[in-house]
Amino acid sequence: MRSTLARALPAVLVTSCLLATAACADNTSTGAAANGTGQSAALAAAARKEALATAGGKKIGGKVTMLGINGGAEGQLIKNALKPFTDATGIQVDYTGNEDLATVVQTRVQAGNAPDVVDAADLGSVLKYAKQGKLVDLGSLIGTSTLKSNYPQSLLDATTVNGKTYGIFTEIDNFMVWYDPKTYKGPKNPSSWAQLETFTKQQAAAGKTPWCMAQNAGAGSGWPGAQWIENWFLKHYGAAKLTDWAQGRLSWTSPEVTAAWKAFGAVATDDKMVAGGPTSVLSASVVNNGTGLVSSPPTCSVMLWGVYAGGVTLGQKPSLKPGTDLDFFPVPAGSPAHADDELFSGHVAYAFNSNPRTRALMKYWASAPAQTMLVASGQWTEANTRIPASAYTNPLLKKASQQMLTGKNLVAGPSMYSAPAVVAAFDKGVVSYIQKPGSLNGILAGIQRTATTG
Template sequence: MKAQRIAAWLAAVVLGVSGCSASGDDAAVVTVLGPWTQDEQTAFLRVLDGFTRETGITVRYQGTRAQNQVLRGDLQQGTPPDVAVLSNPAELARYARSGELKPLDDVLGTEAAEAFSPQWLKLQQLGGTVGYAVAVKADLKSIVWYSPKTFAGPAPSTWDELVALSRRLAAAGQPPWCLGMGAPPNSGFPGTDWIEDILLHRAGPAAYRGWAAGRLPWTDPAVRDAWQRWGELVLAPGAVRGGSTAALLTTFSDAGKALFTAPPGCALEHLGSFAIGGYEHAGRPDRDFRFFPFPGAAGGPSEVSADLAGMFRDTPAARRLMAYLAGERGQRIWPSGGTTFSVHRRLLGQDVYGSDVTRRIAATLAGGTGLCFDASDLMPSAMTSAFYQAVLEYLAHPDRLDALLEQLERVRLGLPREQWLDLPC
């Protein structure tokens, strides 16, 4: 009997140690799925390293450009990451409706309300009243880049002035526009940014919001006008070196390199603030590259995008990471490299941003007024994919615009109303 009691006691001890070990592993490790690879991954790992130093919790990061597809597969298999970072709020909202994305109000507490503007808070609530996401980093899209060595100004403030500038450069033998559509698996997105910016600043925020929310048809004259205006600008003779064929074959990250060649291969590039990451290999902000607001954006609405972190497994480690990503210490690390921007208001006025270029961008983003979120990122994934593809087809066959818009309209009509996200703009 005594031997049996000892054996039972030993078994209990073994099971207890095993249980503590498993619980400890769960608490000490958090898994993260994100879109960043190569240099961006290295930069984000600095953020995660800061979290590990502060908490002792290990982070296992998986970076992939196909994070939406990977996350769907993981969820179907019942093995989601603890935290995933997506750029599509509509996709996150779908996971919130299904219960797969966990609410964050009791995770973040009151700090989020103090750190983020009401407009960013609304985005992070995914159109509802409960917080589900944290903007890990953001980008300003309503800007046009240039090198002071090639373009001395003055900056155009209206669409007609931008067209006139483009024509003057082309007539002088200088291709005005850097343009590249390649971005697997999202090739075409630089073109959607163009159309979104044109629509926002020609038709206004109300029309833009209705279109992004799936209420304004693709065949509406305001939408058609945005496509036509873009085509008139970038498809004009001499507007892009090599024409539309070159734009289709060039990756977006390579297109801007021509700003810095001798002689310059292009003079202007319409691309989000993330472009700085590529430009800094060729020069320094303020001295070698600057930007002017997209016509209509100065003092008006600006298009923005963001990478949003959501919690898919409610564990103590995941909670601590989400709080860290939303907090001042976590938000500070990545922007300190000079190529990434936070929407955390307390970082403004600190020594985070080291140039006039980056400070101007950060102030617009963190200010959080008059910001309109990237429309293609708000749309359901099926609509977004169709939009990307239509941009590529339009550059190859601009005479097919009406047919392309009708195809996009059929996609819109085929999507359930609950898949669309309506956010203030």
């Protein structure tokens, strides 16, 4: 996990995930180096070979500027994956992470000093700059056939404008229902949302709180609820409707969006449905979102959250084992027609400048060897379908990758497409709704005004 849904996660959450590596990883499966990075000499050699090929077998030299959303420990892992590129090509990659990435990039673009490459956590920015004619067509830069052989078509479609592809995904997250295999008594692969809902209502009626939920993330409080709402919407109304909502063709006040929020509210605002009741949901840190699943005794049975939940939860309780103490199943659909629609978030890289150095870097960053370097850290799932399954040292990430990139229609929601102000309004709206369930119509109208005014 690097970030999710167009924003960087709180530093404490990032730290928890990094600390979870020891609990989740089996480094022997990839011949990892003793330095603890999870990146073996063999993987680095393969990455150098790929990098040299992207540069036409030449030591090009010079420098490329790259701005991203991640700094700190996660930023260092990105730099580690870029090092073989520099070693092989002589091209220095000046990578800088900044949580306020959208503002920094916009300022530089307006000043006529755009970075060569941006590694963003949203789709809105790449589509905006592509429509303005400011970005490089990656089909011509990398090769359309190469892109198609390395990525699911749905991911390429997400960054395509007027038939040209302007972004390539690296880290990618999906969402699932988490549980503790030792204590969970419900359906482990429910055929429908109704089946899961029936179980949770039965649990509540028996006095056993079914859902884990936490929303407190400081200024970003509410974003796990936004994920919950988008997942429910997709699984009940499908990919086309979600894309309409995400891109502003379906109003925030529409019956479909309202229904998704009410489905969330039926859980989040009910004392019997969420551990600790709504007050606890609002005060509990997102870092502790899943700890109730693995507590003794457990305080809840299921949690809808992202692929990074394994690292976060096991980071809180490092003695537990993935798969044995914590596992997941796909978010069930409201109807079979939407079973293969999968909500995702992630990182998308795009280029403002076309020159031999940028071309080599983008080819490298899109390649399986480069993304395998990132996978081997034990923290992230990556989008390139040619990454070998053996590269995943974390069994939960391996399972998530296989489920996500095999036969799924990957779809992004409003949190990936919308402007930062709309995403912030979405998150805050979740908190306001839990506080005052009767205010839903006003909350949705307010978000719609924000989306309309830009």
